[in-house]
Amino acid sequence: MSASYPALRLRRSRASAWSRRLHAETVLTPADLIWPLFIAEGKGVEEPIASLPGVSRWSVDGIVARAKEARDLGIACIALFPNTPAHLRSDDGCEALNPDNLMCRAIRALKDAVPEVGVLTDVALDPYTSHGHDGLVDAAGYVVNDATATLLVEQALNQARAGADIIAPSDMMDGRIGMIRDALEREGAHNVQIMSYAAKYASGFYGPFRDAVGSRGLLKGDKKTYQMDSANAEEALREVALDLAEGADSVMVKPGLPYLDIILRVKTAFEVPVFAYQVSGEYAMIEASVAAGAGERDVLVLETLMAFKRAGCSGVLTYHAAHAARLLNG
Numbered sequence: 001m002s003a004s005y006p007a008l009r010l011r012r013s014r015a016s017a018w019s020r021r022l023h024a025e026t027v028l029t030p031a032d033l034i035w036p037l038f039i040a041e042g043k044g045v046e047e048p049i050a051s052l053p054g055v056s057r058w059s060v061d062g063i064v065a066r067a068k069e070a071r072d073l074g075i076a077c078i079a080l081f082p083n084t085p086a087h088l089r090s091d092d093g094c095e096a097l098n099p100d101n102l103m104c105r106a107i108r109a110l111k112d113a114v115p116e117v118g119v120l121t122d123v124a125l126d127p128y129t130s131h132g133h134d135g136l137v138d139a140a141g142y143v144v145n146d147a148t149a150t151l152l153v154e155q156a157l158n159q160a161r162a163g164a165d166i167i168a169p170s171d172m173m174d175g176r177i178g179m180i181r182d183a184l185e186r187e188g189a190h191n192v193q194i195m196s197y198a199a200k201y202a203s204g205f206y207g208p209f210r211d212a213v214g215s216r217g218l219l220k221g222d223k224k225t226y227q228m229d230s231a232n233a234e235e236a237l238r239e240v241a242l243d244l245a246e247g248a249d250s251v252m253v254k255p256g257l258p259y260l261d262i263i264l265r266v267k268t269a270f271e272v273p274v275f276a277y278q279v280s281g282e283y284a285m286i287e288a289s290v291a292a293g294a295g296e297r298d299v300l301v302l303e304t305l306m307a308f309k310r311a312g313c314s315g316v317l318t319y320h321a322a323h324a325a326r327l328l329n330g
């Protein structure tokens, strides 16, 4: 820096709104947002989720309406999570492979009605299993890797055949990205993307999500044998390196705000598209702050989303997507 005070006054460029806009190093637009939506069985159904105030499960017709809203707001993509009816949940989660499951019906309806909005689908068995784990559980309660990965490949193909644009494995099994990529290539699904939940931590911030997909009451134990330990950062870089080598197009860090350091390190080390998932517990934290009179929603939403962009994200999955887009569109 050549000058010093008083010749140098960093406040000069902040003195007016036009100048702050001019000097902004980072931009946030609705096109940076991915809107996660929860699907319910039925028609004309909206089910509010108590632990995620302001978020509901919608039946497929409502999901289509949300996607039209997303398109009109300029939101790039939506992410889908089904609340599988209890009688269709099983130990092996085989409903995930049913070509007419809730997820596939929603994908087809969306690609039919609103093809211009991207559809991202989650690959993991937890919305379909009777024990709430992301994979198959052995007699000792351990989530087995290879047999699970084989099922996840079938789940991913099922979603791709229904029309999914981005396959997003959130299960943290070893080796599954390469297996899914091979299977997609064999199908001729060359343009189906894989966004790997590469650095996904075993987190206390997923509680409201598990309410939304109906797995919280079912889950036995925790997910620490497959999701990452919050103590680790180098391991996140190894996870990302592996998933990229196996054919991931982009990678995700999850949760979001508590792991901004991981986002920055991944972006710096690999220079690939990085996404963050501002997860359900983060959303709930903002809403709780608003309800307590401690913070203002609009400010908190835009500030946290900008933080992800500043840290290096190409985009963010957020339950505040529609609200943020409305604010950004003025």
Ligand code: PBG
Binding pocket: 122, 123, 124, 126, 134, 170, 171, 205, 206, 207, 208, 209, 210, 223, 278, 279, 280, 281
């Ligand atoms: C399931 C999955 C989870 C989330 C996304 N996919 C929960 C979990 O791993 O238990 C969490 C998203 C959120 O909290 O918003 N594999």
